[in-house]
Amino acid sequence: MRKPPVIALVAGIVAGLAGLGVMPREPRLTAQTTGDANLAAEVRAAVADPGGYRGLSVALIDGGQVRTAGLGDRDRDGNPVEADTPFEIGSVPKVLTGMLLAHQASAGAVRPDDTLGATWPEVTGPAHEVTLAELASHRTGLPRVPLGSVRDWVRVLWANFAAGNPYAGQDVDRVRAATDDHRPGDDRGRVGYSNLGMALLGQALAANAGTGYPELLDRELLTPLGMTATVQVTDPDAVPAGRAEGARSSGRTPDPWIGAGYAPAGIGYWSTAADLARLVSATAAGTAPGVDAREPRFDDTERTRIGYGWFTTRYGDREITWHNGATSGFHSYIGFDRATGNGVVVLGNTDKGVEPIGLRLLGVPREQAGTASPALPTWAGAGIALLFTFIGGLSLLGTVLRPTLDRLTALAAAVWALVYPALGHQLGDWSAVPGWLWPVGLAASGAGLALAVHRWRELPVNGATVPWRRVASVTASSAAAVALTAALLS
Structure with missing residues (x-):
């Protein structure tokens, strides 16, 4: 023996x-390329390390012209990324919610200083006193997400572990009910990023208009801008055809994030680089509905100020107005330089950040653009x-x-x-x-x-x-x- x-x-x-x-094998950006070859080469030069990326969809606005390119694979089968490949875009729609406020204010439907309770009378909890402007600029003192019960903690922790959907079941009623348990904190008046706050703003604007948030957004912003590929998904089986497949650094494919109550914060929204380029182009040019939302109004850090949804950050002698997004398996970044009118959209289908790529394409030096942050x-x-x-x-x-x-x-x-x-x-x-x-x-x-x-x-x-x-x-x-x-x- x-x-x-x-x-x-x-x-x-x-x-x-x-x-x-x-x-295990980390996702890696392959040599596959579609669209504008010169732009694709610029993107590859901007990528410090291809490890951790699988596919990138990019749009660059320069001199009023839009160029698009796809790099790498959109899924495990090696299908190519293209300009019309749908990606989950995370928090990017927060700028749309901020623009809705600016647009509704310009039409006289609301005022930025109106309170949440006055705009959405069903809100009677402690947060009813915050203003729409505070919600749009993350200055309410409300938490990033409400974790007021053991059930909330378990739901979020389990979703993170299992690569699931942490917003499952979070409908409009759950968002409204969160105001019963959360009051503005001592840091009210200072910028403190809050998905809950932006969700409340969008749902309040919709309630005031007598419609749902997706319908209001389509009517007031997406349709006028021609953004037909930016859609809300409310069912895992209804994700867009030909979409990119998200991935974590382990290679695992996570569930899409869906929660109708948090749609104004970006949950459930998918779009393409070409479609988001319409938003960036019109906002940079000053022609988009609610464009006043881009104006920086409040200090965040020494280099960054915030308007209604949009952030503006100084990089040396450049000021970039921007927003990013992240879900369990996707990252996104949109931004533009007010001085030149140039803009960028970068969408990635892994949990590795794409912000440095966007900044490099806008001319920000590599040492100022930084490096991509891992999910952990x-x-x-x-x-x-x-x-x-x-x-x-x-x-x-x-x-x-x-x-x-x-x-x-x-x-x-x-x-x-x-x-x-x-x-x-x-x-x-x-x-x-x-x-x-x-x-x-x-x-x-x-x-x-x-x-x-x-x-x-x-x-x-x-x-x-x-x-x-x-x-x-x-x-x-x-x-x-x-x-x-x-x-x-x-």
Whole structure:
């Protein structure tokens, strides 16, 4: 009979070699190009590192002319990105909501100093006293998202873990009800980014107009601007045809973010680079409805001021008016230089930021444009990848090498030796950690599983002094493993 070290070594090598075929690979921008070849070359020059991107759709407005280009792949099948490829655009529609306020104010339908409660009488909670201008400029002191209950925390944490939709079930009534539980904070009057605040603004404007937010937006802004490709998705099965497929740094495809109540904050909206170029062109030229929203009114930082939705930031001798967006698997950036009238749209289908690309295309030097920020701090994403990849296998090895062991304990450790690497594969930042380390972790799990099988016949079923406690512990551990596995596979 083979000795345990030989068994462990052989099993580890087999598991490691098998893991090479499925090891995590970060998305990477391919050489595929559509549209304007010169613009595509400019974009590639602006990309500091192609790792972490899969596809980019770009529009550049220069001298009143719009050029578009697609780079890389829109999905796992390698289909090309084009100017009319729909992307999830995250928070970009916040500028549209700010422009709705400016447009409605110019028509005399509302005043920026009107309160939320006066505009939307159904709002009777503590936040009814904030003004529309405060909502549009993120100066209400309201939280980014309402997390007033254990249920809210669990929903958001689970969605982040499972690459799900953190806004599921957040309809207009839920947004309004959030004002019952949240009052303006002590930092009211200072800029503090709030999805809740922008959602309340858009829904209040719609209620005041006697219609829904999507209908109001279409009528007042999208239709006049000719933005026929900017659409709200209210059902996961109704995402646009030919769309880009989002991805995390692990390569995992997340669910689209959908929540009708948060539509004014950008949740559920998809668009194309060509369509958003119409918005940027008209706003830069001063011809868009509600264009007054672009005017900087309040200080955010030393270099940045905010209007109604639009931010304006100084980079040396340039001032760029902009907004960005991010969901679990997409990033977006729109911006323009008021002095030159030049503008840009950059859409990406991963969780790596695209802001530096847009700034470089607008002429901002690389050292001022900065680098793309990962979804998680690099140390956190790398730590998750390494911890989960190795902890299961090493823990199992430590368990099966104990002189005293029972089958229940070995079984629980064996289950986690499989679940933990799966977690590392799906949740880790594999742009920060070499992907070949994952098969090494799987090799440790394989070695531990082989030793557990080798010892199985000699082990008692339950060797605990208090047997029922061992049974309860293993049952709870296995249930947690099943739940996490289900989340990864959902």
